[in-house]
Every structure is written in structure tokens, then in C-alpha cells.
Amino acid sequence: xxxxxxxxxxxxxxxxxxxxxxxxCDLALAKWMFDACVSFNAINSAxxxxxxxxETAMGPGYKxxxxxxxxxxxxxKAVDEVKIYVESYREI
Numbered sequence: 001x002x003x004x005x006x007x008x009x010x011x012x013x014x015x016x017x018x019x020x021x022x023x024x025c026d027l028a029l030a031k032w033m034f035d036a037c038v039s040f041n042a043i044n045s046a047x048x049x050x051x052x053x054x055e056t057a058m059g060p061g062y063k064x065x066x067x068x069x070x071x072x073x074x075x076x077k078a079v080d081e082v083k084i085y086v087e088s089y090r091e092i
Contacts, residue, residue: 042048055062065074
């Protein structure tokens with residue numbers, strides 16, 4: 001049976017390349033955190049992995065929002081979401 005079938009074991013080279021890609025990604029994220037003085041505890045946020053998953057789903061070429069959008073439009077949207085959440089509990 002051919003080793004290139006869908007169930008075949010991945011080559012060591014493929015595994016090594018994947019490990020190197022993950023390390024490059026993690027290092028880029030770490031450098032951003034160091035440069036922006038983001039607290040290491042931010043990684044414990046419930047939103048951390050979700051944000052990474054959503055960004056990777058966007059695919060290559062995604063450009064992040066700028067400061068104006070984050071502190072304006074998106075902050076207001078987040079506040080509105082919390083208000084709706086709080087109102088749902090007030091009704092109870």
C-alpha cells in the first residue's frame with residue numbers, strides 16, 4: 001500500500017516545518033506583547049484563543065483595526081453588548 005494515502009503517517013519533515021511555523025507565530029505574538037507592554041495575564045483571558053481563532057479564519061491579508069476604530073466604534077459595540085446582557089438579567 002502506498003504511504004501517500006490519506007491515512008499515511010506524516011513525514012518528519014512536515015512535522016518539523018509545522019513546529020517551526022507555530023514557533024514563528026508564537027514569537028511574533030510574544031514580540032507584539034513585549035512591545036505594547038501587554039500584561040502576560042492577558043493570555044488567560046477568555047477572549048484570547050477566540051480572537052486568535054477568528055483572526056486565522058480571516059486568512060492571509062487580513063489587516064487589523066486601527067486605534068480609532070478600536071477605541072471608538074468597537075468599544076461602543078462592546079458596551080452595547082454588555083448593556084443587553086445586563087438587561088437580560090434585570091428581567092429575571
